[in-house]
Amino acid sequence: MVSSFISPLLLSLAACLPMAGAGNPGFVVRLTQNGLDYARQEGMRVLQQELAKIHIPDFSGSTHTHLGKVKYSFNSMTIRNFQLPSSQISPVANVGLKLSISGAFIEINGQWHVKALHISTKGGFDLKVEGLSISVGLKVGSDTSGRPTIGLSDCSNHISDVKIHVSGKLSWLVDVFRHNVDNALRKAIENQICPLVSNAITSKLEPLLQTLPVTAKIDSVAAIDYSLTGPPPVTADYVDVQLKGEFFELSHRTTPPFSPPTLTLPVDHSLMVYFGISDYLFNTAGFVYYSAGKLVFNVTDNMIPKEFNIRLNTSSFGVLIPQLSKMYPDMLMKLQISSTLAPSLNIKPGNVSLSPKLDIQAYVILPNSSLAPVFLLNLTTTAVAKVTVNSGRIVGNLDLSRIQMDLKHSDVGPFSVTLLNVAVNYYLSQVLLPQVNQILNKGYPLPLLDKVQLTDVVLQPQQDFLLLGANVHYGKAENSTWVNKF
Ligand SMILES: *[C@@H]1O[C@H](CO)[C@@H](O)[C@H](O)[C@H]1NC(C)=O
Ligand SMILES: *[C@@H]1O[C@H](CO)[C@@H](O)[C@H](O)[C@H]1NC(C)=O
Ligand SMILES: *[C@@H]1O[C@H](CO)[C@@H](O)[C@H](O)[C@H]1NC(C)=O
Ligand SMILES: *[C@@H]1O[C@H](CO)[C@@H](O)[C@H](O)[C@H]1NC(C)=O
Numbered sequence: 306m307v308s309s310f311i312s313p314l315l316l317s318l319a320a321c322l323p324m325a326g327a328g329n330p331g332f333v334v335r336l337t338q339n340g341l342d343y344a345r346q347e348g349m350r351v352l353q354q355e356l357a358k359i360h361i362p363d364f365s366g367s368t369h370t371h372l373g374k375v376k377y378s379f380n381s382m383t384i385r386n387f388q389l390p391s392s393q394i395s396p397v398a399n400v401g402l403k404l405s406i407s408g409a410f411i412e413i414n415g416q417w418h419v420k421a422l423h424i425s426t427k428g429g430f431d432l433k434v435e436g437l438s439i440s441v442g443l444k445v446g447s448d449t450s451g452r453p454t455i456g457l458s459d460c461s462n463h464i465s466d467v468k469i470h471v472s473g474k475l476s477w478l479v480d481v482f483r484h485n486v487d488n489a490l491r492k493a494i495e496n497q498i499c500p501l502v503s504n505a506i507t508s509k510l511e512p513l514l515q516t517l518p519v520t521a522k523i524d525s526v527a528a529i530d531y532s533l534t535g536p537p538p539v540t541a542d543y544v545d546v547q548l549k550g551e552f553f554e555l556s557h558r559t560t561p562p563f564s565p566p567t568l569t570l571p572v573d574h575s576l577m578v579y580f581g582i583s584d585y586l587f588n589t590a591g592f593v594y595y596s597a598g599k600l601v602f603n604v605t606d607n608m609i610p611k612e613f614n615i616r617l618n619t620s621s622f623g624v625l626i627p628q629l630s631k632m633y634p635d636m637l638m639k640l641q642i643s644s645t646l647a648p649s650l651n652i653k654p655g656n657v658s659l660s661p662k663l664d665i666q667a668y669v670i671l672p673n674s675s676l677a678p679v680f681l682l683n684l685t686t687t688a689v690a691k692v693t694v695n696s697g698r699i700v701g702n703l704d705l706s707r708i709q710m711d712l713k714h715s716d717v718g719p720f721s722v723t724l725l726n727v728a729v730n731y732y733l734s735q736v737l738l739p740q741v742n743q744i745l746n747k748g749y750p751l752p753l754l755d756k757v758q759l760t761d762v763v764l765q766p767q768q769d770f771l772l773l774g775a776n777v778h779y780g781k782a783e784n785s786t787w788v789n790k791f
């Protein structure tokens with residue numbers, strides 16, 4: 306529960322240096338005023354605990370009165386209550402964030418001890434430090450690993466009043482040196498506040514920011530680079546954290562042959578955080594898996610549901626292509642389906658689709674297990690993608706809407722490809738697609754800090770990017786599911 310200081314903030318602090326090569330980020334996290342306010346609330350809880358660690362030193366002194374020299378000491382002071390009832394946070398364009406705390410108060414108990422002439426007396430006191438205001442400037446940046454950073458750029462504080470109430474015999478004596486007590490306490494407290502604020506930032510907030518998964522490993526092939534492209538730009542209304550948002554191949558990283566589009570996030574800021582997920586993220590995924598040779602699938606007869614009567618063998622196919630069963634009587638077949646181009650996602654307002662180009666190479670499996678190529682089809686398909694968010698992951702599901710197919714090459718003589726429509730449609734939609742969807746259903750992780758969950762998720766395809774808006778909940782992971790379809 307410790308590390309909650311300004312968690313959503315961290316999200317958005319991720320960063321955007323305009324210097325890093327290709328310019329545009331592939332992924333933007335926008336923290337709105339609502340998000341900053343939520344972060345502030347969470348942060349205040351932590352800060353309150355930190356500030357309650359103020360150590361109030363014993364102090365003593367002497368003063369001259371009409372009774373002669375009076376020696377006093379105050380000791381055993383403990384903080385009974387420390388409240389930060391009112392605070393504000395606001396982004397300051399091109400600078401960072403400003404946190405203002407006002408009306409804070411501290412209640413302290415302690416013991417006093419006075420010696421005057423031959424009298425020695427003591428009692429207890431209650432002290433209330435009122436009207437404590439703290440002003441904190443925060444600078445946001447990024448480190449060399451591409452993680453967001455936050456630091457104190459300035460800090461000041463002021464106490465408007467110290468009220469002391471003493472009890473015990475001769476407590477009136479305390480009035481004599483009330484002024485000294487007041488000054489000593491102010492100084493002791495004022496000197497400790499900014500160092501404690503600074504400590505809260507380095508010990509609680511910075512470590513939380515360091516939990517940004519700048520490299521999110523997906524599988525044995527690829528990972529997503531979520532590092533900041535530079536220090537987050539701050540405007541008067543929001544903080545944008547700009548991330549690379551790029552898939553890369555773990556074994557050898559190459560530069561994708563295309564760059565991210567410009568993302569223009571809408572001005573609606575009613576939710577705490579908005580993610581702009583550009584088509585670049587998805588297209589680099591397509592590029593990486595295609596380049597790694599992973600977009601190749603085999604279909605064999607044992608994968609085809611029992612109830613479907615066009616089996617993947619030459620007897621079955623021989624009904625459609627008689628030459629096939631003549632050349633290879635009653636043998637099993639195998640299809641190799643491969644993407645002939647890196648697939649790319651087409652994101653438009655209200656619609657996410659892709660049009661992969663596929664080749665299907667058909668083989669006959671000979672009795673000695675070697676493969677004899679029999680024909681090659683080329684296909685253009687259109688698939689509509691449903692994208693949702695589930696437990697902090699972007700999850701997809703494809704639906705095939707159209708298949709066009711041509712015979713590219715035949716080793717068994719010419720035949721009409723339309724005869725194969727029913728079979729190929731079935732194999733693609735009932736055998737290949739479920740495999741692809743199984744992968745897409747696992748999804749990709751969003752760049753979230755530890756213990757940050759998204760609620761009230763809204764997902765909207767915009768031109769060239771997905772806009773994901775959400776509120777943030779910081780706390781123990783509950784593994785709740787938030788799904789939003791469009
Ligand atoms: C598909 O079949 C080919 C040829 O038999 C084989 O080399 C390849 O490893 C198979 N691919 C998969 C993903 O099973
Ligand atoms: C091919 O499929 C037919 C059903 O269409 C079946 O009767 C036959 O046994 C199958 N042949 C092989 C080799 O699996
Ligand atoms: C989405 O785009 C696909 C491909 O461009 C198209 O077939 C489909 O009708 C579109 N759907 C909507 C709701 O616009
Ligand atoms: C398998 O059988 C075919 C045809 O009978 C032959 O051409 C091929 O060389 C054989 N392959 C192996 C690996 O034995």
Ligand SMILES: *[C@@H]1O[C@H](CO)[C@@H](O)[C@H](O)[C@H]1NC(C)=O
Nearest residue numbers: 662683684685709710711713
């Ligand atoms: C198949 O490939 C040929 C030649 O490359 C091309 O002209 C044709 O449009 C392709 N057909 C489909 C359905 O993609």
